[in-house]
Amino acid sequence: MALYVFGSMIAYGLGSLISGLILEAAPRGLFAGLPLIGGLAPWRLTFILVGASGAVILLLLLALREPPRRADTPTGQPQTGTLSFAEGLRAMAARARVFVCYYGALALFAVGGSVATMWGAVFLTRAYGLDIGTAGQSLGTGQIVWAVLGAALAGVVVDKVGARGGAALRMRLAATLTLLAIPSALPVLAGNVTLATLLLGAIMGVMALYGTAMLAILSEIAPPSLRGFAVALYAFVMTLIGASLGPIAVAGLTENVFADPAQVGWSMAIVGTCALGLSAVLAFVAAGAIARE
Template sequence: MTGSTAALSPARSWWAIFVFMIALMFNYLDRQLLTLLVTPIKADLQVSDTQISLLVGFAFVLFYVLAGIPVARLVDRGPRKWIVGFGIFFWSLMTAVCGLAHSFWQLALARMGVGIGESCNAPATYSMTSDMFPRDRLAQPMSVIGIGVVAGSGMALLVGGWLITWLTEIGPQSFPLVGTLKPWQMTFIIVGLPGVFWALLLLATVPEPPRRELAGTQTPGFTSVIGYLWGLRTTYAPMFLANGIKAMLSFGIAIWSPVFFERKFGFAPGEPGPILGIISLIVSPIGLLLGGYIANRMAQAGYKDANMRMVWLVTIPLIPVAIFYPLVESVTFAFILFGASLFLGSMGSGPANAAIQAITPGRMRGTTTALYIAIYNVIGYGLGPLIVGMLNDNVFGESGVGYSMAALACFAGPTGLIMAWLALKPYRRAIIAAEARGD
């Protein structure tokens, strides 16, 4: 017996998916804008590649993780859309505050604030989506939401590249109260503020869906959730690790790609951004939609492990592409391989998120998603860029950033592939159990 609240109409559900997608676009736009501003920030703040990696990764990830668990407990109990709305408002504001930084530590503190705000997004968004669509059709809306990831990353490169180029031409500007701001600082402020208005739109138009679970179901305690996950550790552990290590490969390479083109092929700061952004905006949505569509078709054809099977399959061709992309000597070929790596990586993104939601009981989804996102971000967004930065500083030098990226791919690609393969059979059994529960 399910709850008594009527389910949302398809139109309202898909409108919510659109709003979630744009919110996630702002999420990754604000998160990854810094990657395009590495050169001017290094020059102005006198920081190393390792410090840049910390700003991009762990300064953001640390507080994302610390705030994520208590936020997730609220997601499993309370009105989820208000959690998402507050998160969008706060991370957008803190992105603008990044533009007021005049030292490494000031910028690091602002990035921590961005992490706190963004920790509200994924657990609530995925929990709501899982209550809007049936399990065997979940990969497609998850993939549509995932377009926000690649759109945000692409817009960070495209809009950020144009902005930094234009603002560099006009030079530093003086403003009341805040004083003189340099081009990279103004870029943060201009990009950060629109998200505030999107938060208000979400709160005004997105409904709170009824939770799909047995009537009277109580929200389990944190230790109960941990106990449940531990009992299914042979299922969740390889899934979490496979997706996290795959993210290490994707983020480590993508975040350093603008710098790679600047250092290896002589582009000016911000100049490769529009090209990389256009490539991302073209190939990644196609990959996301195609990956979600194929996973849905596989599930409808009887493949219980369709979501994780999709993650495993796309990682096979991704490995050689990711290794050879930063090693080629042709700038045109490098752009082509960059696009191929984004396309292949994006095909597994929606199914990977759907896989976690599909096997997790409704009142545990927020906490489980937060734990998953914590592991995903620490391994992917924290370690991926950091490994490349440390290899730059200690092994290959700044001009050898391509070798650092290739070295990361040689380790992360095969390791992620093995973890995805190990997840297939346990995930299949977990899907069968979830269907039997009916949640």
């Protein structure tokens, strides 16, 4: 699971780094000869070129096959049915306290984490005057380094914690990691660009550990027949809900409350601190519910 999470964490850093390189090179005409897109504004060109990497992922997905699961069948034969969305929710409702707190903590962690990953480069340009290309490269490099460190620790730490206390102790680990993520939402307090970049990049190390812990927990608390649905819901909550609400909330505060683009750092601090604090509370509640089962 640490390797799985490592891939997504590295992707954040590579995305920032490559975007920074494209934004730096595009004004010099490096991509002017490309058909159809060569004349686009640098930021539009960056979206297209970085997003095009998704086509490679689609090709790789064609090679994947879902293995048959035998654990839930008394005869040992592969199970044939799949759970509908409604059936999956009904199965989780029987343990609502565990799953509601688990997914609530996950969504709020994604909201808080996205403050650093989605707004970090913009903050560096507004607070310290970096051009967007330089900000992307600096942030991307830091994110990659932190992701490698986090992934290197994740497998060992999560396995040892699980061996000592099972899913409940892993959930407490996730809650603690959530609190450790809060400084990444506070670059506005850094005082200099080096420390601000360090704080923004550090979220990748925490996310590598957190993601590994949460997926390991899910494999323990969800029975085999429910795991496919549970992981799909994990991805939905983490990305479409959590990682979408965070950037929107920061933008809303900056434009409608502070009414000053230069105050984006304080918007990041408010959204990130509140979301991560509530996430930690829910994670501790989930840990208690798991321990009582």
